[in-house]
Amino acid sequence: MTEQPTSFAFSPENLEKAKKVIAKYPAGRQQSAVMPLLDIAQRQDGWVSVAAMEEIARMLDMAPIRVQEVATFYTMYNLKPVGTFHVQVCTNICCLLRGSDDVAAAAKQALGVEWGQTTGDGLFTLSEVECLGACTNAPMMQINDDYYEDLSAESTQAILEALKRGETPKPGPQNGRQFSAPEGGPTTLKELAFQTEKG
Amino acid sequence: MPKLTIDGREIEVEAGTTVLQAAEQLGIEIPRFCYHERLAIAGNCRMCLVEIEKMPKPVASCAMPVGEGMVVHTNNANVRKARQGVMEFLLINHPLDCPICDQGGECDLQDQAMAYGRDHSRYDEEKRAVAEKNFGPLIKTFMTRCIQCTRCIRFITEIAGTPVLGAVSRGEHMEVTTYLDSGIASELSGNLIDLCPVGALTNGPASYTYRSWELKKTESVDVMDALGSAIRVDARGNEVVRVLPRVNDDINEEWLGDRSRFACDGLKRQRLDRCYVRKDGKLAPASWGEALAAVAAKVKGTAGSKIAAIAGDQADCESMVALKDLMASLGSPHLDCRQDGAGLDASARASYLFNSTVAGIEDCDALLIVGSNPRKEAPVLNARIRKRWLKGGFKVARIGHKGDLTFKYEHLGDGASVLAEVASGKHPFFEVLKSAQRPALILGQGALVGADGPAVLALARKLADAAGMVKDGWNGFNVLHTAAARVGGLDLGFVPQAGGRDVAGILDGAAKGEIEVVVLLGADEIDMKGLGGAFVVYIGSHGDAGAHRADVVLPGSAYTEKSATYVNTEGRVQRTRLAVFAPGEAKEDWKILRALSDAVGKPLAYDTPKQLRDRLVQANPVFATPDTLQPAAWGAAFGGEGPVSDKALATTIDNYYMTDPISRASKVMAECTAAFGGGCGCNHKKTGTHG
Numbered sequence: 001m002t003e004q005p006t007s008f009a010f011s012p013e014n015l016e017k018a019k020k021v022i023a024k025y026p027a028g029r030q031q032s033a034v035m036p037l038l039d040i041a042q043r044q045d046g047w048v049s050v051a052a053m054e055e056i057a058r059m060l061d062m063a064p065i066r067v068q069e070v071a072t073f074y075t076m077y078n079l080k081p082v083g084t085f086h087v088q089v090c091t092n093i094c095c096l097l098r099g100s101d102d103v104a105a106a107a108k109q110a111l112g113v114e115w116g117q118t119t120g121d122g123l124f125t126l127s128e129v130e131c132l133g134a135c136t137n138a139p140m141m142q143i144n145d146d147y148y149e150d151l152s153a154e155s156t157q158a159i160l161e162a163l164k165r166g167e168t169p170k171p172g173p174q175n176g177r178q179f180s181a182p183e184g185g186p187t188t189l190k191e192l193a194f195q196t197e198k199g
Numbered sequence: 200m201p202k203l204t205i206d207g208r209e210i211e212v213e214a215g216t217t218v219l220q221a222a223e224q225l226g227i228e229i230p231r232f233c234y235h236e237r238l239a240i241a242g243n244c245r246m247c248l249v250e251i252e253k254m255p256k257p258v259a260s261c262a263m264p265v266g267e268g269m270v271v272h273t274n275n276a277n278v279r280k281a282r283q284g285v286m287e288f289l290l291i292n293h294p295l296d297c298p299i300c301d302q303g304g305e306c307d308l309q310d311q312a313m314a315y316g317r318d319h320s321r322y323d324e325e326k327r328a329v330a331e332k333n334f335g336p337l338i339k340t341f342m343t344r345c346i347q348c349t350r351c352i353r354f355i356t357e358i359a360g361t362p363v364l365g366a367v368s369r370g371e372h373m374e375v376t377t378y379l380d381s382g383i384a385s386e387l388s389g390n391l392i393d394l395c396p397v398g399a400l401t402n403g404p405a406s407y408t409y410r411s412w413e414l415k416k417t418e419s420v421d422v423m424d425a426l427g428s429a430i431r432v433d434a435r436g437n438e439v440v441r442v443l444p445r446v447n448d449d450i451n452e453e454w455l456g457d458r459s460r461f462a463c464d465g466l467k468r469q470r471l472d473r474c475y476v477r478k479d480g481k482l483a484p485a486s487w488g489e490a491l492a493a494v495a496a497k498v499k500g501t502a503g504s505k506i507a508a509i510a511g512d513q514a515d516c517e518s519m520v521a522l523k524d525l526m527a528s529l530g531s532p533h534l535d536c537r538q539d540g541a542g543l544d545a546s547a548r549a550s551y552l553f554n555s556t557v558a559g560i561e562d563c564d565a566l567l568i569v570g571s572n573p574r575k576e577a578p579v580l581n582a583r584i585r586k587r588w589l590k591g592g593f594k595v596a597r598i599g600h601k602g603d604l605t606f607k608y609e610h611l612g613d614g615a616s617v618l619a620e621v622a623s624g625k626h627p628f629f630e631v632l633k634s635a636q637r638p639a640l641i642l643g644q645g646a647l648v649g650a651d652g653p654a655v656l657a658l659a660r661k662l663a664d665a666a667g668m669v670k671d672g673w674n675g676f677n678v679l680h681t682a683a684a685r686v687g688g689l690d691l692g693f694v695p696q697a698g699g700r701d702v703a704g705i706l707d708g709a710a711k712g713e714i715e716v717v718v719l720l721g722a723d724e725i726d727m728k729g730l731g732g733a734f735v736v737y738i739g740s741h742g743d744a745g746a747h748r749a750d751v752v753l754p755g756s757a758y759t760e761k762s763a764t765y766v767n768t769e770g771r772v773q774r775t776r777l778a779v780f781a782p783g784e785a786k787e788d789w790k791i792l793r794a795l796s797d798a799v800g801k802p803l804a805y806d807t808p809k810q811l812r813d814r815l816v817q818a819n820p821v822f823a824t825p826d827t828l829q830p831a832a833w834g835a836a837f838g839g840e841g842p843v844s845d846k847a848l849a850t851t852i853d854n855y856y857m858t859d860p861i862s863r864a865s866k867v868m869a870e871c872t873a874a875f876g877g878g879c880g881c882n883h884k885k886t887g888t889h890g
Contacts, residue, residue: 050379061361063356063362063365063378064376064378065362065363065364065365065377066362066365067525068365068367068378069365069366069367072368072369073367073368073369
């Protein structure tokens with residue numbers, strides 16, 4: 001069991017945000033705000049503690065177990081503390097076929113941790129996750145809010161090393177592809193010109 | 200009203216009825232696990248699949264509202280195949296440990312697997328196992344057996360109003376658990392055992408002590424509180440194994456409070472199974488002859504005016520009428536059935552009844568609770584009030600202690616002065632009551648104990664009249680009793696006769712030597728020190744406070760060991776039935792009194808139960824009509840004059856789990872007290888939804 005803090009309070013800015021979210025729903029339906037509030041709490045602390053769930057339950061006038069049900073249902077709520085960078089590698093079918101095993105191995109090697117572990121310096125937590133909906137750019141991983149796509153073992157390693165150095169690598173496809181345009185340029189509609197930059 | 204055809208039979212039902220309910224009206228049984236008629240519809244077990252023509256695939260009938268012209272098939276080959284598929288999935292992770300499961304023999308999954316299960320499993324992979332959860336001392340969990348129907352979650356959230364159960368995680372990893380695994384602080388938690396369609400939640404105290412088919416089932420009535428809930432006493436040999444609720448929509452629907460259900464182990468402990476006579480300051484075993492002779496010797500030399508009798512909270516009407524007759528023949532006017540000294544008026548029946556009836560609470564639209572904590576005094580009634588509250592359009596206020604009642608209410612104040620203010624029409628809540636169609640008040644014993652009890656009763660009457668609580672077809676004046684014997688005792692006039700003393704007077708007299716003999720009929724809740732040097736005869740079932748003080752102990756029967764009459768708080772006359780025999784030499788209480796009357800040379804005029812019941816009817820005609828309610832006449836004013844004190848009107852029950860000799864002897868109730876601090880959750884940490 002993770003050690004739980006005894007109390008939780010939203011920071012003044014986050015409290016403002018939370019109040020704005022709650023105000024979106026009609027009176028008596030404020031429980032609808034539970035997911036955004038959990039997200040705000042997670043952004044504040046990096047994870048959702050029991051104390052945070054209880055505070056949210058209090059704010060929304062609902063039973064703490066109802067908040068816990070939501071928080072445990074969605075894997076994107078971290079119920080344990082995570083590192084500064086939460087590295088989530090997709091290993092579902094599309095990514096798997098496109099080489100997520102290499103990505104996973106490279107990430108494990110670069111960070112020196114296994115799935116679900118945090119590095120000793122508290123900088124990285126490595127997680128294996130289900131499909132994140134970027135199958136066209138498989139394999140991919142999510143680091144905090146950014147998607148890094150079209151990965152290879154090398155590019156994975158490069159991204160993680162850059163983060164270690166304190167740099168912010170450019171999110172998106174790592175193989176020079178534009179968004180999810182066909183790899184290697186257009187294959188049909190050949191006359192259609194991409195990147196029509198004039199001047 | 201839509202018309203539909205189910206299995207070739209036409210039926211017209213109300214709009215909004217589900218297909219499953221419509222089928223039930225035709226007597227067609229559809230298998231189900233998650234659906235329960237008293238809970239919200241979940242539709243997650245899929246066992247109730249039926250085929251509806253023009254629909255592309257089988258439909259869950261529990262969640263499907265009927266439509267005009269629907270053609271439903273509930274038992275064709277397609278439906279059976281679909282249900283067999285569902286059953287196969289349900290059994291994938293179910294351990295199939297029926298031979299060692301306490302639910303075996305009364306298990307929905309087992310029964311339905313007989314109809315829809317395969318003879319072997321095609322599943323070769325590993326089954327999932329789930330760690331046991333803490334559901335408190337009353338419920339033993341085997342969560343691997345759980346099929347996630349969520350009935351328990353819905354019950355504890357909707358009916359009990361203590362939302363501490365939930366399903367965490369999802370899919371394969373979904374587990375039903377209590378919040379932070381901290382147990383269930385609810386006084387209705389035992390009902391989860393009945394609701395669980397499999398053996399995931401089983402009777403903790405009785406686990407591994409019975410197989411359901413070995414038990415002799417006796418339908419009876421509960422006396423652990425004043426509601427008189429319908430129960431079934433299950434016994435093996437001469438031992439009560441468990442107590443279950445029966446369906447009685449007038450009182451308990453199909454629920455039962457934890458004390459009523461789990462205190463039955465107290466029936467086996469601390470029992471008086473032979474007579475005792477005090478010799479040289481110590482109680483020594485004696486024969487019936489010796490014990491009765493000892494009483495006779497004392498009584499014969501004592502003037503009637505120096506003899507008194509007090510009836511306890513679980514005394515049955517037969518023994519009370521016998522004791523009353525005996526006291527009359529001895530010439531004693533000193534008798535009382537109000538151990539707590541509540542200022543109840545035995546002369547006006549409407550003044551001590553729950554006139555609106557328990558089911559009538561559902562028609563009420565404004566309620567004032569005075570000096571009562573229904574959650575502790577009658578948890579099933581509290582669930583009824585909550586049910587009404589959930590429907591909306593219901594204003595509740597409370598005078599007395601502030602605490603969680605599982606529904607929101609307005610707290611008006613602590614003392615009787617607030618009641619006086621409401622009654623005089625000056626308080627804003629008076630307008631709420633007055634403008635309501637069917638206003639009601641619940642007057643608890645906490646408001647009636649104490650010197651100002653009669654005055655509080657008069658105030659309540661004044662409020663009832665002023666706010667229009669009594670009108671054609673509606674009487675919202677409700678007294679909530681805590682003792683099963685109380686209404687019966689008042690109906691029989693087991694109160695001080697002309698020139699007689701009440702409980703306080705008897706104790707006072709005994710201390711001063713003016714009362715020399717006191718007969719305690721299962722009365723254990725009075726202050727025994729107050730009895731001074733009086734000669735005490737105790738008739739009862741348990742070695743509790745009364746027996747410890749007694750000079751002669753005559754062993755009586757508990758409610759499961761006699762066929763006896765009780766009157767519940769609504770004034771409903773009901774009978775318990777003998778499920779097991781009293782231990783050792785113990786006898787039915789009225790027979791003891793009959794024998795005692797012979798010993799003192801004033802034989803009572805009845806020898807058989809029939810004659811005694813006739814005497815009951817003669818004493819009060821209400822006893823002629825068991826199980827039916829006779830509305831009580833409102834009549835002229837009742838209650839008493841006088842100033843009211845300003846003490847807080849607190850409930851008379853400190854510890855929900857221990858209120859009477861049986862529950863005090865119960866080990867299970869002691870464990871609950873240790874786990875929940877006697878508060879049944881009322882004193883527990885509040886959760887977000889508590890008002």
